[in-house]
Amino acid sequence: MATNPNQGGKKLVRSKSGLRMVAANSAFRSPFELEEPPWVPDSECSQCMSCKAKFDFVKRKHHCRRCGKCYCDKCCQHKVALPRLCFLDPVRLCYDCAVITQKENEFYDKQLKVLLHGAAFQLSCPDDMENLSEPCLCKLSADHRFLLFENAGHAKHSPVELEQVVAIQILTAGEDSQGNIVANGLSIKHKERESGEIRHLQLIISATTDNRRQSLAFVGAVQKGVKFMYEAKESRGL
Ligand SMILES: [Zn+2]
Ligand SMILES: [Zn+2]
Structure with a gap:
């Protein structure tokens, strides 16, 4: 975990899901922010939780960064900005989470700016x-x-x-x-x-x-x- 004192009360954290910029003190975090979900353990998923394809050395597991469920590459291929979980870069999401997130991002692109203005x-x-x-x-x-x-x-x-x-x-x-x-x-x-x-x-x-x-x-x-x-x-x- 790295801390950058120049980020105005924010810190950079690296989790298995990616880099996130979060409030240094969680009491001061944005009220819109969602918790990072726990990942379904690899040992508990032998097949894609959407299309049921069996995982093996060729068909690899991927976790959706929003719901934490386990999918094949095809069912978890969307890379979407996820400001609500404070990710710096677009992250891998399952289809359902990608739809919800794209809708929510309208709030960050438009309405949040109206509120701050x-x-x-x-x-x-x-x-x-x-x-x-x-x-x-x-x-x-x-x-x-x-x-x-x-x-x-x-x-x-x-x-x-x-x-x-x-x-x-x-x-x-x-x-x-x-x-x-x-x-x-x-x-x-x-x-x-x-x-x-x-x-x-x-x-x-x-x-x-x-x-x-x-x-x-x-x-x-x-x-x-x-x-x-x-x-x-x-x-x-x-
Ligand atoms: Zn699948
Ligand atoms: Zn998901």
Whole structure:
């Protein structure tokens, strides 16, 4: 295991599956990250777990890096980028895992960028009957762990830890002239880590915002991100 101190709290690890760049302290890892699966032991597989071809000196075993199951070359030939398991290079995947991973990579290519870039919202705290009239930039922290709320570099609300989000809901404001439901924000319920108290925060897309499309994209990306976070928690048995 090598550690590169210049990687901003990350370390390079080499497992049998390949090189991965992971958080130096696992408590600070991305909430979207999945656990590396254990490999089905060679001794337990005499045939491909998909096409049932028998393994021998010619037909070799390959493990899918995502599910850890054992396949022949033909059934495990896809080399796909797998950022959710922090691999630096594309890795060998079985057919099913390749399909899932390619779909997920859209999140990394598009929605994660939207989250890191941020979008304008007005905040409302229904519990405190508090409306913060100043618009703020809501964005995901660089380590993916927090939603931050800033205005001109100043925090307008304490960060919300993504892993403590217990429920989200799209806020709507009636229908447009074509009868389509108009989304105008996102309701987030999250748990305070210390007190365990459930807090409620609303991100409202201001009617006067000049970039409504970006705010809507952000709302969709938060939904997807929260789904990824729940899946990742499940993969860690939480
Ligand atoms: Zn096969
Ligand atoms: Zn697989």
